[in-house]
Amino acid sequence: MAIDREQLLHVAHLARLELREDELERLEGQLNDILHAVSKVSELDLADVPPTSHPHDVVNVWDEDEPRPCLSADDALANAPEREGDFFKVPPGGAA
Amino acid sequence: MIDTLRLTAEEAKRLLDSREISGAELFAAYRAAIDERDEELHCYLHLCDDPGGDGIPIALKDVIGTKGIPTTAGSKILEGYVPVYDSTVVERLKSHGLRILGKTNTDEFAMGSSTENSAFGPSHNPWDPSRVPGGSGGGSAAAVTGGLAPWALGSDTGGSIKQPSALCGNVGLRPTYGTVSRYGIVAFASSLDQVGPVAKTVRDCAYLYSIIAGRDDRDTTTVELPQPVELPEATDLKGLRVGVPKELNEAEGIEPGVTAAVQAAIARLEELGAEVGECSLSLSVEYGMPCYYLIAPAEASSNLARYDGVRYGYRAAAAERLEMYERTRDEGFGDEPKRRIMVGTYALSAGYYDAYYGQAQKVRTVIKREHDALFETFDALVSPTSPTVAFPLGARTDDPLAMYLSDVLTIPSCMAGLPGLNVPCGLSEGLPVGLQLVGPQFGENALFRIGHALERAIGFDPVPERLR
Numbered sequence: 374m375a376i377d378r379e380q381l382l383h384v385a386h387l388a389r390l391e392l393r394e395d396e397l398e399r400l401e402g403q404l405n406d407i408l409h410a411v412s413k414v415s416e417l418d419l420a421d422v423p424p425t426s427h428p429h430d431v432v433n434v435w436d437e438d439e440p441r442p443c444l445s446a447d448d449a450l451a452n453a454p455e456r457e458g459d460f461f462k463v464p465p466g467g468a469a
Numbered sequence: 470m471i472d473t474l475r476l477t478a479e480e481a482k483r484l485l486d487s488r489e490i491s492g493a494e495l496f497a498a499y500r501a502a503i504d505e506r507d508e509e510l511h512c513y514l515h516l517c518d519d520p521g522g523d524g525i526p527i528a529l530k531d532v533i534g535t536k537g538i539p540t541t542a543g544s545k546i547l548e549g550y551v552p553v554y555d556s557t558v559v560e561r562l563k564s565h566g567l568r569i570l571g572k573t574n575t576d577e578f579a580m581g582s583s584t585e586n587s588a589f590g591p592s593h594n595p596w597d598p599s600r601v602p603g604g605s606g607g608g609s610a611a612a613v614t615g616g617l618a619p620w621a622l623g624s625d626t627g628g629s630i631k632q633p634s635a636l637c638g639n640v641g642l643r644p645t646y647g648t649v650s651r652y653g654i655v656a657f658a659s660s661l662d663q664v665g666p667v668a669k670t671v672r673d674c675a676y677l678y679s680i681i682a683g684r685d686d687r688d689t690t691t692v693e694l695p696q697p698v699e700l701p702e703a704t705d706l707k708g709l710r711v712g713v714p715k716e717l718n719e720a721e722g723i724e725p726g727v728t729a730a731v732q733a734a735i736a737r738l739e740e741l742g743a744e745v746g747e748c749s750l751s752l753s754v755e756y757g758m759p760c761y762y763l764i765a766p767a768e769a770s771s772n773l774a775r776y777d778g779v780r781y782g783y784r785a786a787a788a789e790r791l792e793m794y795e796r797t798r799d800e801g802f803g804d805e806p807k808r809r810i811m812v813g814t815y816a817l818s819a820g821y822y823d824a825y826y827g828q829a830q831k832v833r834t835v836i837k838r839e840h841d842a843l844f845e846t847f848d849a850l851v852s853p854t855s856p857t858v859a860f861p862l863g864a865r866t867d868d869p870l871a872m873y874l875s876d877v878l879t880i881p882s883c884m885a886g887l888p889g890l891n892v893p894c895g896l897s898e899g900l901p902v903g904l905q906l907v908g909p910q911f912g913e914n915a916l917f918r919i920g921h922a923l924e925r926a927i928g929f930d931p932v933p934e935r936l937r
Contacts, residue, residue, distance in 0.1 A: 376815065388770060388814040389777070390807060391795035399804075400811060403869055407812055410870055413759040414828045417752075417835070424830030425837055427660050427690070428646040428886020428910075434689035448553040452781030461779050464790050 375405050471498035474616035474932045478673040481525050481619050492523030492568070499526050499570055502616045510602075511592045512612035515539050516571040524566030527677075528618035530609045531572040532579055533664065534653035535559055542655040543575040543587040543605075546776045546783045546801030556653025557685045558622060558664050565680050570618050573608030577803045578773065579629050579657045581605050582875035585866050586805045593862070594637060596900050596933040600859040603633030603875075609667045610637040614931060620668040620677055624654060626661045627761050628854075628879030634667055634891040635854035635903020638931055640674045640920065641667045643879075645910050646886035647692045649678075650685035658768035659690075661761075661883055669931050671892065671920040675700050678913065699914045701921035707742035709919060710847045711735075715747055716754035717852035717878055717905075724857050726897025731853045734894035734904050737926050738851070738919070748843050748850070750881060753836040757881035760836065762873060763816050763829035764884075770813030773806060808869060833884050840885040844909035849919055852878055854891045854903035882907040890916040893929045901929075 376384075381401055385392050392400065446459045455462040471490065484490045496519040507513055514531050517538060529535065532542045534556040541547045555563070562569075576586035584592045584607035592607045594600040595615035602611035606623030610633035613621050623630040625643035634641030642665045649664045656662060666677035679698035685691045713735060718728070739745050778784035778797030785800045787793035802810070816825035843850060856878060865872040882889050887907055894904040904923070908916045930937075 380815075381811075384811055384815045384818065387818060388810045389774075389791075389794045389798055390802075390810065391792075391799045392807070393799065396799075396804075396807070400808065403808060404811055404815070406870055407762065407808070408815070411759040411762045411812075411816075411825070411829075414756060414763065414832050415824060417756065417828075417832060419828065419831040419835065422831045422834050424827060425833040426830060428837070429690065429692070431690065436686075444553060451553050452550055454778060454782075454784035463779055464787055464793050466789050 376401070376408060471495065473498055473502045474936055476619055477669050478525050478619045478676065479670070485523050485525070493519060496526050496568060499618060506615055507617060509593060509598055510595060510611050510615050510617070511590060512573050512608045512615065512617050513571040514541060514574050514589055514608070517569045520568050522566055522568060524568050525619055526570045527562060527567045528570045528573050528609055528612045528621040529559070530575050530606050530621070530623045532575055532624050532655040533558060533622060534655065535569065535572065538569065538572065540572065540655065542579070543577040543589060544802065544806070545588040548783060550782050552653070554653065557650035557687060558681045559653065561681050573612055573621060575608055576605035576805065578655065578769070578806050579605040579624055579626055580769070580805045580809055582628070582632055582872055583865065584608060585862065586803060588803055591862060594859045595936065596638065596859065600861050600900070601636065603636035603855070603859065605629040606667065607633045610634050610639060610641065613637070613639050613667050613669060614933065616936070620666060620673050622664055622681070623667050624662060624664045625883065626657050626765060627883050628876035630665045630667060631854050631879050631889050631891040631903070631905060632876060636859040636901065638893045638901030638929070639667060639669055640671050641665065641891045642674050642678055642913070643883065643889045644678060644682060644913065645888045647690050648682045648694060648911070650688040650691050652685055652687040656772040658765040659772065660768060661765060671917055671924050672700050675917040695911050696914060699917065701917045703918060704922050704925050705742045706738060706919060706922050709849070709915065710744045710746070711738055711919065712746055712748040712843055712847035712850045714750040714850055714852060716749060716751050720754060720856060720877060722856045722874060722877070723853055724897065727853045727856065727858065727902050730895035730897055730902035731904055734923060734927065735851060737923060741922050741926055743919070746847070748847065750839055750843070753839045753881035756832050757836060757884055758873065758877055760829045760832040760884055761880045762812070763825050764833065766809040766813035767816050767826050768813070770810045770817065773810055776801060836881055837885040840882065840887060848908065848915045849912065850907040852905050854879060854905035858897050858900035858902060878905060886910065888913050888916060890920050892920040892923055893931065894923070894927055895929065899934065
């Protein structure tokens, strides 16, 4: 399966990456090489094999729903690029 | 005079306990070594002042969150980020009195096999600074071998502890998945990431593992160790069964000098009393790489979605929000994270999910089953850790797939969640060769025992010839 320029731009948008033209050119070839290599997984007929999402047989682990100490607003905002009061400040609109 | 090139953590502890040296003298000795050699090796991204006390100093890979100490994961997108809390492993180190020397270099978001993907420039191999130290944890590995830290922590997703340890000639453990907390660690691929120790000796490695391992309520994938860590003492291997997977030892691209050193070490294992037998991991070796390079990028594309310029890290200037997200991520991420985000997003996208990600998860089951079957017969599996010795800087940077092949021998057991130990076993072309020991889940104690006996029998000198 090869990825063309249109798909590349679609995937970049899904990943919220604004790629420059020179990056798109480089990535198109590299991604096709990588996808060709990883497509090898389709050689195996695994219709009856269950998927493994995790190395352990994990079961859900639930916490008691009890209040406990957490980060203060100031700590949580300490690394904010921009802050207004107790909020992270971002440019307006446009989010898809 | 403290010789940081040779001092083990065990010996440092003895000197501190008997008050032959002070904590301040020991810390200062490492800082002096860093002043002398880190300009050339570039192991550290950030240095810390001595916090006082008489614990053993330690270096931390810069994906490990440290309260009040910058944590960049080797990325421009996290430049200037200072965590407001400690990761669980750091809390455990501090509760044992360990003192942080600094944060070590890594490929960006631990994605790479040479540290050349670091946004802050590569580290260099102490055996030959024109060569890479391996990666992604090349800074930690080079620091331990270069005498710039007695021991260190790394993190391993597909080989980022074991492979740099092999290329630098020291001991590195990728622990069983779930034995070390990931709380406070910069996430790459959550079903694979494990923090682990890098040290000069197997005993130091085991001791550091005993400090960091165990259940953490803040990481629900962690478990309590079924048996406590045993510091290895025995110098024989009677009663242990070691398998030699044919495909891991005969894979294309393994250098003859690497094979020779590993074969000699396998003969030693037999002399020490181990039962050695050939076995097969054909599917795991053939399909491990493609499986890994779907699952790890898929998880990475999800984990790295958080870097959006809103709450922390780099933000690009933009008039509106979508533009801010997209530009921040384009300017903040380097080439390798972008490649993996793109591959992962594609593999998870509508129409491709089943063929790529879903199929890779099934291959993962096959790999796990193939390993599990071997551990009905063997206590450990042995092979080279890296197909090659340390390669020259720049040799693989233009070809992502060639770089990915650096981890072809470490990836299969990572996919199965199994522990792996690198032990130096000799030299080829004057550079260290690493031997990989893989065990069953929670099989670390057997790996330590085999590694320790082998280390004693081989007598590998961990100090690079040019620094002796």
